Amino acid sequence: MSIYEALWLSKMGHQVDLYHPFESCSELNSILDSSSVDCLNSFTKLGGNFNVIPIYPNNRLLDKYDFGIWQSYTHWEYASFFSTFKDSCAFTTKNYPKFIPDYSFIKQGLLKPHFDEFDLIACSLRSDHDLMLKGVKEGLINPKRFCYAPRGADSHRVINSDKPKVPTIGIDSPVGADFRAVKPIITALELVKKEIPELQTLSFNKTYGEINSVRVPPSSFLNFYNSFINNLWGYCAINYQYSPAHIQASVQKQNNNWKYRAIYEVQNIEAQMAGACVIGHQSNVIDELIADSNKEFIYTDFSDCEDIANKIKLCINNHNEVNQNSRAFAEQNFEWSKCLKKWELGMVQSLSGI
Known part of the structure; x- marks a missing residue:
């Protein structure tokens, strides 16, 4: 995500520095040596014009900036860098996936810690943005302090042409080995293969012998696009109930409707950008991330494997x-360019005081 932020903001004419935190010089050197490059700027920038700068604990940012975008999610990076980040930026912003459980969260003033840390909140989901707008109407939120900026996909590298000639279905992977996360999908695909024996299945980081799936190992995101996403006719979302790492956010514990949804599943967007439909259970997908024309591939009963197979x-x-x-x-x-344009507009309005 940081790469695409830097790419498109630089293409829009902004000077962009992308800082990459490291705990030590040896950590950076190990990465450079394994990739046979001499500095972070040697890695692909996808055509963007920006600098990539390593930063270590107790370092300060090298320049003063109008706007700083915070993209870290780890405690040690927050403890090491957030204060210098704030000091070096006139305004700060962060892009949030699902983070507002319901409207009571706003009425109780529980957004205050977020606004204390960041001058501008970018909502990835329209549902959060709509709740914020309701707060504006009731005089609880300053409309200049937030904007809508979804997380996106790269139409230049995620492509819907040159598909395999045989039907190809992709399966997402649970974090962990709980087979219940994919069992309904595997059973359904077994049924489909009886009618369409040439069916090919690609499974991310797992192998399922029942359907002779081809394992796609973890790799760079560009390799992931080429080896997995770009080949798909359809993409099967897993049951996050059995992938606990996906459902640890506080919002998932505070809103029962979100307890088995990932807070923002960008692979659903990437799959659709590649011309595939998302096939998943209603409790696991985010409606606004699924095309209306693809809603017919969303099922409501995990136990009805014939229905899943039919979809x-x-x-x-x-x-x-x-x-x-x-x-x-x-x-x-x-x-991505449209997503970043929305975020840029929010930043410009914050800077200009509009």
Whole structure:
């Protein structure tokens, strides 16, 4: 995400420095040596014009900035760098996935810690942004302190052409080895393979012998696009109930409707940008991230594997239409350049006092 922020903000004409925190010089040197490069600026910038700068504990940022974007989620990075980050930036911002459980959270003033730390909050989800707008109407929130800026996908590298000739379905991976996270999908795919024996399945970081899936190992995001996302006709979301690492955020504990949803699953957007539909259970997907035309592939009963199989077959039998509709939805709503333009507008308005 930081790469795309730096890429598009630099393409929009801004001077951008991307700081990468390290605990020690040896940590950085190990990464450079393993990649046979001499500095962070040697890695791909995808055509962007920005600097990549290493920073270590007790270092300060090298310059003063109008706006600083905070992208860290680890405690040691916060403890080591947040104060110098704040001191070096006239304004600060952060992009939040789902973070407001319900409107009572706003009425009780529980957004205050977020606004104490950041001058501008970028809401990744329209549902959070709508709750903030309601707070504006009731005089609880300053409208200049937040904006809507979804997380997106790269239409230049996530492509919907040159698909495999045989139907290809991808399976997401749970964190951990709990087979219940994918069991309904595997059973459904077994049924589909009886009717469509040439069906190919790609499974991220796992192998499922029941369907002879091809394991796609973790790698760089560009390799992930080429080896997994870009090949898909359909993408099967897992049951996050059995992948505990996906559902640890406080919002998932405070709002029952979110307890089995990942707070923002960008692979759903990437899959649609690649022309695939998302096939998943209603309790695991975020409605606003799914094209209306693809809602027919969302199921409501984990135990009805025939229904899930029928949805997979529907995806395959309507491949061309699914491809076009999914791509159009993702391009219109989640192209990275458009997402960053929304965020840029929020930052400019904050700076100008509009």
